[in-house]
Amino acid sequence: MGFLKALAVAGFIGLSAAATTSAMAQENYPSQPVTLIITFAPGGGNDVVGRMFADKIGPALGQPIVVENRAGGGGTTGAAHAAKQKPDGYTILMANGASHLIGPVLFPDVGYDPVKSFDHAGLLGEQxxxxxxxxxxxxxxxxxxxxxxxxxxxxxxxxxxxxxxxxxxxxxxxxxxxxxxxxxxxxxxxxxxxxxxxxxxxxxxxxxxxxxxxxxxxxxxxxxxxxxxxxxxxxxxxxxxxxxxxxxxNMRNWYGIETPAGTPKEVIGKLNEAIRKAGSDPELIQKLNQIGFVPTPTTPEDYASFLAEQVATWRTEVEAIKPGK
Amino acid sequence: METLQNLELGLLTALQWHNLVACFTGALLGTIIGILPGVGAAATIALLMPTAVVLPADTALIMMAGIFYGAQYGGSITAILVNVPGEGSSAITALDGYNMAKQGRAGPALAAAAISSFIAGTLTALIIALFAAPLTRVALSFGAPEYFATMLLGLIFCASISGGSMLNALAMVLFGIMLGLIGTDVFTVASRFTFGIPALRDGIDIVTFAIALFGISDILINLATGLQGAAGSRAIDRVFPSRADLGRIIMPSLRGTGIGALMGVLPGGGATLSSFAAYAIEKRVSRTPEKFGTGHIEGVAAPEAANNAGAQTSFIPLLTLGIPGNAVTALMAGALMIQGIVPGPQVAINQPQLFWGFIASMWVGNVILLVLNLPLVRIWVALLRIPYATLVPWIIVFACVGAYSVNNNTADVYMMAAISVIGLLVVRFGCQPVPILLGFILGPLIEENLRRSLVLSDGDFSVLFTRPISGTLMAASILLLLLMAYLTRRKMVGFRKLVEDDV
Amino acid sequence: MTPHLYRQNLWVGLGCLTIGVVFAANAWSSLEMGSPENMGPGFLPVAVSLLFAFLGMIIAIKGYREPPVEAPPMALWRPAVAAAAIILFGLMAERFGLVPTVAATALVASLALPRKPYQIVLNVAAVVAFCAIVFNRILGLSLPLF
The missing domain is CATH 3.40.190.10 (Periplasmic binding protein-like II)
Known part of the structure; x- marks a missing residue:
């Protein structure tokens, strides 16, 4: 009996320890650098805005942001890659009209759904x-x-x-x-x-x-x-x-931050907080203003419903530019 | 007078110690990167972007430019030594450079590349300082019909570079065009020749294509033929070029500089194309055209001067208009924007130190490259003593890493494997790979500009002939075709006469 | 062994003809042609492919009339192994990280060459060390070490 009890106690401790570590992992987020996937080549408009934000989101999160350019397929190659990563908040994606409104309609085989394959951390802004x-x-x-x-x-x-x-x-x-x-x-x-x-x-x-x-x-x-x-x-x-x-x-070309679907709520919350903090940094606002980009901080919920609405309303208009035959 | 003052300000800026260090680091890093096949200047600058944006703007710009022309030179080192071009623009250098190396003249070939690059770099830095504005007007006066006419002339002119059967060369040009058309149509986003493979939608990257078609396929051929081509050719006569060699470098370098400086201003692959054009022109003006492709030092000097000049003048549209003409200048524009500087004509006015310091640094960079590379020739040549069997795994690994780093995508690695096998088959069946590269680069540009010309003119073909620049170029193309037809006919008549005499 | 004789240009021509027809058919079936004044995405691809096929036919006819030439001896397994090394890199890169991928690629590539085992091991180790330092540490390539 002593043995079984000991086993049960040990098991319980083990289980709760496991539970705490996973909770700790979220609580400690981020404990290592975060990779930001940009779906266009370095040097372009997307990349410039992404890197400007990365410089400010990093300090707000307390970990450096490593920019990784995965260009191709009109923004869909990078988004498809991001959708397949572990939903732990260490791989985040800079989404935009190309990867979320246009690509998935033009190429039905992109391998992700702009709404369901991601969790939506927040809008960066728009031009x-x-x-x-x-x-x-x-x-x-x-x-x-x-x-x-x-x-x-x-x-x-x-x-x-x-x-x-x-x-x-x-x-x-x-x-x-x-x-x-x-x-x-x-x-x-x-x-x-x-x-x-x-x-x-x-x-x-x-x-x-x-x-x-x-x-x-x-x-x-x-x-x-x-x-x-x-x-x-x-x-x-x-x-x-x-x-x-x-x-x-009236039309806006928005950029937002997404994570693979299934990311813990706490992580999304922390990311959103960091995005908002970055978006209100006067130095960043001034630099973005120079290139006509306006930060538009939102909650994750608002971003998610905004995105779903955009995807739905744009579909017919994008179908119209699809090549024939 | 003002230009002199500006140049003085520029030199003072470029010679500040931190900028000198940046220039030296960039040139050295560029050279080393250029030597690694497949890892091009664009990929390197992209990888170093996070470092560049924390440096002061002028220092960052100077370092990135140093990487760019360092890589141009480094790319020619492997082209000469092991027939593996490090950049698309050094594929042509390999034609004569590698044959020189086979004859034990690797040293003079490398020195010729360094010296002609230096001549081109120095002159082009001056050209940019003095004539940036008129050259910008040239770039602006080029509309779609002019591009179409230029590219067509280039295709006809350069198609004659390769030896062998004219018919087979023409077929290879067409094959190159077909490979170049793989990807997404610019005008309609339709997927062309992708055969259901999504990774082909972005087409084949030019650097990956050139490395695979020349470098990797050459390795495969050497492996298939039991390494006869690679071995037994490594005796080295002398490391430095003779006085006679130096004399033969001068004129091709000057002509190459002129061609490169003009073509570099035009956006999209100017440096690569200018190396083709310089080689073709050199072959035309030469009294011994048959020696080209057999290890002729002029065939190294001209394209090397051209690609270096082209690399430098490709900065002009960025500096004067804020329009990046190729991947590298786009990266530099991005780095400036991240620092809060919007590139464009106002930069010269608002930040003369940045603008002129950058131009002066081009010359400083070329001096550094020459000083760095002439002594290093000895070391590079020593690389030839490494057994080929030891080098091959290195080259293959570097090429894989390079192809991968273009887009962080393994699809590019698979494409490299496929194209190198195509290259093996092409050579195995006695055809030339050079016309394939030419068609690959020029075909899509010709199509795009022809279609755009017709959209602009509402389907009227006469637009290609009535505008002064494109009309002249089209006339030149037609004349050239007639000349080639006449020469072929004369050759055939001569041949027939020979046969008849024989009978 | 008697030298293998074959008509080189016949094969070149037949190859061009086949590729040209396949490409033309692909473009014809999937793309809009348009007209010369208003070219669709398929116009030039079809035109170039057909011209390529046509040239292939001429080369084949020419090649058929030419006397056969001696085929150069070729050991195909060596280039096949080298090509396989490249494909292996693609397969492994994003699953296993830089060090195992480079080690495997360099090892397989070495097998295509006449080398002694100790030479291969030393060379592979040097390639791996170089790549780890230069690409990962200095250039910051996105592939992790492991």
């Missing part, structure tokens, strides 16, 4: 679609553009950095909403498209402030309108589409 024209262009306002596109026989051609991005969806929405004749000229990335705009090959381009900023500052390129709900700090004189009467053209 907006910016309509720019060559500085020498005769178009002074969005109205000029729409009028010309409605009346002229050939319509207006605009440059686009990709055939499947947030900006592509925006372009289709713009054509539909205005009922005018706009036709895309697709480029292989933002850099060649902007070169073409600055060189005058195209007169109009659908871009983002982060891309167009140097050319706006040098005076080669002129911003016409922006897709934010209210004017942004970096471009106080540029009207929003909503101001101009096109409410439907």
């Amino acid at each position: 907006y679609v910016l309509l720019v024209v060559n500085a020498k262009s005769k178009y002074q306002s969005f109205k000029d553009l729409v009028d010309e596109a409605r009346t002229s026989e050939r319509g207006i051609k605009y440059g686009l950095a990709s055939a499947a991005s947030i900006n592509t969806v925006f372009a289709n929405r713009m054509t539909k909403t205005t009922g005018a004749r706009f036709a895309p000229v697709i480029y292989n990335g933002g850099a060649p498209a902007l070169t073409a705009l600055a060189g005058g090959e195209i007169e109009v381009m659908i871009s983002a402030y982060s891309e167009a900023a140097p050319h706006i500052q040098s005076g080669a390129v002129r911003p016409i309108a922006i897709s934010s709900t209210k004017r942004i700090g970096a471009l106080p004189d540029v009207p929003t589409f909503a101001e101009l009467g096109y409410e439907a053209l």
